[in-house]
Amino acid sequence: QKEVEQDPGPLSVPEGAIVSLNCTYSNSAFQYFMWYRQYSRKGPELLMYTYSSGNKEDGRFTAQVDKSSKYISLFIRDSQPSDSATYLCAMSELIQGAQKLVFGQGTRLTINP
Amino acid sequence: SAVISQKPSRDICQRGTSLTIQCQVDSQVTMMFWYRQQPGQSLTLIATANQGSEATYESGFVIDKFPISRPNLTFSTLTVSNMSPEDSSIYLCSVGGGGGYTFGSGTRLTVV
Numbered sequence: 580q581k582e583v584e585q586d587p588g589p590l591s592v593p594e595g596a597i598v599s600l601n602c603t604y605s606n607s608a609f610q611y612f613m614w615y616r617q618y619s620r621k622g623p624e625l626l627m628y629t630y631s632s633g634n635k636e637d638g639r640f641t642a643q644v645d646k647s648s649k650y651i652s653l654f655i656r657d658s659q660p661s662d663s664a665t666y667l668c669a670m671s672e673l674i675q676g677a678q679k680l681v682f683g684q685g686t687r688l689t690i691n692p
Numbered sequence: 693s694a695v696i697s698q699k700p701s702r703d704i705c706q707r708g709t710s711l712t713i714q715c716q717v718d719s720q721v722t723m724m725f726w727y728r729q730q731p732g733q734s735l736t737l738i739a740t741a742n743q744g745s746e747a748t749y750e751s752g753f754v755i756d757k758f759p760i761s762r763p764n765l766t767f768s769t770l771t772v773s774n775m776s777p778e779d780s781s782i783y784l785c786s787v788g789g790g791g792g793y794t795f796g797s798g799t800r801l802t803v804v
Contacts (some may be wrong), residue, residue, distance in 0.1 A: 611790060613793075615795075620797075620800070621797050623735070623784075625693075625793060628791030628792060629791070632769075667735070669791075672740065676693075677723060677789075678790060679737065680733045682734040682736075683734060684734045685734050
């Protein structure tokens with residue numbers, strides 16, 4: 580079993596739809612929970628991160644963490660074609676003084692005009 | 693957040709040769725991280741590079757294959773040695789801590 584599971588998609592939705600992206604994990608020691616967006620031929624770009632259970636909102640993006648269920652989500656409201664990218668969840672654990680990141684496989688998202 | 697310049701952005705190399713990838717950060721950082729992203733896959737940590745000490749490698753990665761240098765607090769190199777087609781991947785460097793990490797734009801390596 581992978582430490583972090585993410586449905587690779589692909590996911591295709593019409594412009595303006597609400598998008599829900601999800602990851603599950605098995606390691607209770609994970610401390611930070613992150614979402615990255617990666618456009619084709621680019622490096623991952625940090626969208627949001629959270630440290631505790633609950634919701635965090637930034638514009639059209641909402642990150643949700645449920646530590647009891649080991650489940651995290653990213654919601655995108657009023658989705659735009661420019662949101663078309665691969666979305667990666669990542670989680671980190673403190674090991675020997677450094678946060679070690681573990682990534683999900685990434686979900687390829689397409690927003691259709 | 694830090695800005696990372698990574699080069700080359702892409703290369704096509706012959707099997708058996710080596711390629712050195714460079715990462716320059718616009719601020720001093722203690723740790724730099726090197727990742728591999730194989731086609732259609734997620735990112736896998738290769739090693740963590742601290743300035744002034746040997747890099748720490750993750751399971752499945754060895755120094756002879758992926759030697760790393762970290763001569764100062766703003767620069768690091770990763771060499772992919774004795775390449776085979778299985779080494780064809782995107783290689784990325786990263787800096788950061790806590791919940792926030794910045795990535796370079798990546799080096800797309802194709803081994804023929």
